[in-house]
Amino acid sequence: MSGDSMNDEEDKICLNLVVSKSKKIVCYAEAGEDFVNLLFSFLTLPLGFIVKNMKNSSLKGCIRHLYQTIQDLDGQYMISDHHKEMLLDPKLVPGFCYYNSLLGIEETSYYYVGRTLTTDRSLCSSESDKLKVVGFCSMDLNAQGFLKRPAMFVVTDNLVVRPMSRIFELQVLTDLNVHVTDIEDQIVHVGKKEVLRLLLASFLCESALTNTFVGDLGKPKQEQ
Template structure:
C-alpha cells in the first residue's frame, strides 16, 4: 500500500479555504525538500503528473536539451546531468515518508579503495566501475561508497510540530501565532471546522506544482483540486526584484561578460531571437541543474504568482528549536549544486562539499573533529566528469528564441521564428548586449516566471537598469 501522511486541517467554512494544517515532522520535511529539488527534476516530474505546469521557459529549455544532438555536448554524461540532475541533498531526502521522485534510481558513488584509505586527496565518480580512473593514482574506481543517513528525520527535529498556512508559511503552534493568523485572514473561530486528511505522493506533487502558480496551494490541492494554471507574470515582471545581497558589487570586465547578439523587431519592440555562443547556452542549460530554493532566494518582495518564496522565507525565520542544526538550515536557505554540476558561470552558485568520514559520505563538516582539518576529509568528483568547462563543446553558435527554445545556429529556424511572429526581415534591428552576474540572475528569475525571457530582460527591463550597448545592423 502506498505510504500516506495523516494531517489535521482547520478550514474556513465560509470561504472553503484551508487556514492551516497541523503537522508533525514527516510532512514538514516533505515540504522543505521542495527547496532542494533541481528545476530539471521538477520539469520531468511535472510531465508525469496528471496536470503538468508550464514553468515559464523552463519546459522549452528541457525540451531543447532532449533534442540536442549528443555530438554538441562534451560527453554523453552531460545530457543526463541536465535531464536528470542530482540533488545535493539527496541523502537527506531519500528516507522521506513520501518520495515524489520514487521511480528515480538512487545516485551511486564510486571511489578508489587505495586512495580512500591512504591518500590526502580523495576522488569519487558517479559513473560505472572500471570506466573512470582515480584522479590521484590513476587506478580504476572499484569501491562503492554510501552516505550516512539519519533515518529519523530530514531537516526538522523528530518531534517538531508546526502549523503550515495555505501559502506555505511555517509558524509556531502557539496562541499568539494563531490569533495573528486569524486577524490577518479576517477569519472567525465559529466559522471553522476540522478535517482529517490523508495525503500521498500524488497530493504532494500537486502541492509542489501549485506552489509555483498559486498563493493557496493547500486549498487548491486538498479541497478544490482545480487544474494547475500556467506560471506566467508576463505583464508583472517589473514587480520582480532581485535580492541585492545575492548580486553584490562584483565588477566584471568586458572579457568576463557573455556577449549576445539580439535580433529585435523595431515595430513590435520585442526580441525575436538571439545568436550566441556556447557560453550563453551553457548558462541557460545550467538553469535546469539549479535547486528550486536558489530561485526562491533571488526574490525579495513576494511578487511571484506562487508562494515557494514564502516557504524559503519561513525557513529563514524559523526558530532554531525546530531545525536539526544550522547545517540543515543552510542546506535549505542556500541550496547548492551536487559536486561536478557547477561550471564557471556568472550565477555565483556553489557546489556542495562532500566529506569521506568513517567510510561514509557526509555533507556536514561539523561531524569532523575540531582538531582535524576538514580538507583532509574532502572528497571531490573526478575532473574528467566535471562540467566546470560547461556542457557544450566549443566554439559553437546557437539560435535562442525569445521563449528559450534553443537550436544549433540555423537560418531556417530563424526564418521560421520570424514567420510565427509575423516580423518581416526589413523590420529587424541588431543589438549586441553583455551579460554579467546581475543580468544572469534576473534572466534566471524571468525564465522561471514568463515565456518571453529575452524581451523582458533586454527590452522591457526595469528603468533603473542600464541600457544595453546597441549596434545598428
Template sequence: MLLLPCSAADVHCKNLKLKIDNAELTQYFRSGDNYNTHSWLSYHATACCPSCSSDMYSKAYVSVGDSQVGGVFVKKRTRVIITDDLQVIPPLSAASISLFTKLGATNSNTTEDLTFSIGVEQVLNLLVSSLGSKTPFTETLLKHNPVPKVSSPNFNLGKCIESQTSGASISEEKENISVKLIVSKSKDMVCYAEVQEDFVNLLFSLLTLPLGFILKQMLDCPWKGCIDQLYSGVLDFDEKFFKSNHHKEFLSSPKLLPGFGYENKLLGVEEAVYYRIPNSSKLVADTSLLPSSTSPDPFKMKVLDPISNSDQDDSDRGFLEGPAIFTVTDNLDVRPVSATFQLSILNDLKVSFSDIEDRTVLVGKKEALRVLVASFVSNSALTNAFLREPKEQAIKQEQ
C-alpha cells in the same frame, strides 16, 4: 544532469516518507582501500585517479550524521501548523489564535477536521499550485481545481529584477558572455538570439538549480503564489526544531552537487563540499562531524568533472561541445543555428527584414540573474532580460 537534476540534499531526501521522484541516490567512487591517502572522488567507477592513476572503483558514502535524532530536516515529532498560504507557525501560539480569528473559526461549530491521504500526485499538484495560488491546500485537496499558471500580468517582473540586480552586491565580471540579439525595431522585442555554446550552457544550467536557490534570489518579489512564504518560514523557523544548523542551511541556501555548477558561477550558486571521515569510506558535508581537534582542510575531497572524467580546466567544462552556434528564441527554444528556423521565427512574428537590427549584449552576473528571473515568470525572457529596464517593465505590466 539536466533532465533528472540532483541537489546536494538528495542524501537527506532519500529518507523522506513520501518520495516524489524515483531518482537513485548519487554514487561516489574513489581509488584504493586506504581511505586516508586519497582525496579524489568521481561519479564514474571507470575514472582514473589523478593522484595515483588507479581506477576509482571503491564506493564512498555520504553520511547524514546522527540517525538517533530521527526526522529528515526537522527533528522527529516536531509539530507545526501550516496555513493554506504555506505559513509555518507553532501550534497554540498567538499566531495560530490570530489565524483562527481571522478565518472566523471562533468555536468548534465553525470548523471540522478532515484527513487526507497524500500521494505523489497531490504533492506535485500542491507544489505547482503554490507557484500560482495563495490557497494551494484548498485548490489541491478540497476543490480539485486545475493547476493555475505561474506567470501572470499582475506579477511585477520589473520590480523583481530590480530588487535582485541592483546594489553593490552585483559585481562586474572580468569575463562576460557575448550574445547577438536580432531585434524588431517597431515592436521593440527580441525575435531570436545567435549565441555560442557558453550562453546555452548558462541557459541549460538553470535546469540544475534547486528551487530553494531560485526562491532565495526572488525573495523580495511580489509572487502570485505563496511558495515564497514557505521559504521565509524556513528562515524564521526556530532552530531548535531542526536536526542541526547544517540541515537548516540545506533548505535556506541549497547547493548543487560538486561539478554541476558550470556557468552558474555567474548566478552565485555554490557547490557542496565533501570531507572524508578518517579511516572510513564515509563522507560528510557537515564539518562538525569531523574530529574536533584538527582542521577540516586535510579531509577535503576534490571531485572530477562529471562529464569529462578528468580534472580539466574550467574553460573546457560544459554540457555542450564547442565551438558551435545556436539560435535561441525569446521564449528560450534552443536549436542549432538554421537559416530556415530563423526565417520561420520572423514569419510567425510577422516581422520583415527591414524591421530587424542586430544588437550585441554582454552577459555578466547582473544579466544572468535577469535571465533567471525572466525565464521563471515570463514567456519573453530575452526581451525582458535585455531590452526592458525594470521601471519600464513595471509600467508595461500595470497597463
C-alpha cells in the same frame, strides 16, 4: 535581485539580439555555446537557490511562503543550523559545476568523518589528518559546460534553443509577424546581474529575453 553589485572586470558573455524596431521585442538571439551552457545550467539549480535570489519577487504560487517559514522557524525544530542552511542556500551536487558559470552558485563539498560522509564541516575535527575532502568542483576546469564543442545557436524569446539556421530564424520572424526590414541587431554583454534577471524571467513569463534586455523605453540595454 542578487548580483546588483557587479565587478566591472568580471567575464561577460557577448550576445547578439535581433530586435523588432516597431514591436520593441527580442525576436531571437544569436549565441555561442557559452550562453547556451548558462541556459542549460538553469535546469540543474536547486529551487531554494532560485527563491533566495528572487528576493521580493515571487513565483506564481506559494513557494515563497515555504521559504520564509524555514527562515523564521525556531532553531530548536531543525536538526542543526547546517540543515537549515542546506534549505535556504542549497548548493549543486558534485559534477554540475563548470568553470565559466556566472550564476555564482557553489558546488557541495563532502567530508569524511569517522565512517560517515557529511556536508557539515562543523562536525569535522580541526586536525587535518581526520578530515578528507571528497567533494569540490569535480569537473575539468577546461571544460565548457554541457556542449561538445564551440558552436553557434539561435535562442528564441521564450528560450527555445536550436543550432544556427537561417531557415529557423526566418520561421521565427514569420511566427512573430515581423518583417526582415523591421529588425536590427543589438549587442549586449551578459554578466551575473543579467543572468539572474533571465533566470527570474524564465519562471514568470514567455518573453524571457525581452523582459531581461529591453528597457522601459523600448531600447535593449547595451554596453560598449
